[in-house]
Amino acid sequence: MKKYTLLSIVAALTITISSCDTQNNAEAKTTGVVLQPNDSIFNVNEEGYDFQIVLPKDMMISNVPEISLNGATGELHIHLGEQFWIVASQEKMDLPQIKSAISDDMLFTNRIVEETNNSILFQRILPDGTTYDFNFRSFSDVGGKPYVFKTSEEGEFSIESVNRMRQAISSVHQKV
Numbered sequence: 001m002k003k004y005t006l007l008s009i010v011a012a013l014t015i016t017i018s019s020c021d022t023q024n025n026a027e028a029k030t031t032g033v034v035l036q037p038n039d040s041i042f043n044v045n046e047e048g049y050d051f052q053i054v055l056p057k058d059m060m061i062s063n064v065p066e067i068s069l070n071g072a073t074g075e076l077h078i079h080l081g082e083q084f085w086i087v088a089s090q091e092k093m094d095l096p097q098i099k100s101a102i103s104d105d106m107l108f109t110n111r112i113v114e115e116t117n118n119s120i121l122f123q124r125i126l127p128d129g130t131t132y133d134f135n136f137r138s139f140s141d142v143g144g145k146p147y148v149f150k151t152s153e154e155g156e157f158s159i160e161s162v163n164r165m166r167q168a169i170s171s172v173h174q175k176v
Helices: 002-031 056-064 095-103 160-172
Strands: 041-048 049-056 068-069 076-079 083-090 109-115 119-125 131-142 146-153
Touching: 041 056, 041 068, 041 076, 041 083, 049 056, 068 160, 083 160, 095 109, 095 119, 095 131, 119 160, 131 160
Parallel strands: none
Antiparallel strands: 041 049, 068 076, 076 083, 083 146, 109 119, 119 131, 131 146
């Protein structure tokens, strides 16, 4: 009898898991984003910011995403625990402008680690030569609106944390 109960539980779990995968695959097909097992689509709709972003499920389980708008700057903050803090702004910017902004930093010397046609990953270095952390900047067009995405300057992030945020930023897309 115990075998049949255990078999029923396993069958129910299998059906539940496969239905979740089917739902994730359906979401991925409609959004054009390929979801990995640890991905979850998160809708952002805050004061003119209207897009979807793929966030890591493992971080969302232990931390509720905090979305807040800085009324003074117009920046949207997506904060998920201590090691995940993305800032978005609706402005048109290009790579030379981003490079200029990071080179004008009065506290840090910034060493570019990786550069693409629309993003820069860089390391922040203190005046005494001590490496401080990593940071990321990117620009894109989402639904006809220009956006600049960056890791928060208020946090102190490892390369692993920045790469997770970078992956999330690259997943931003218009809601369908």
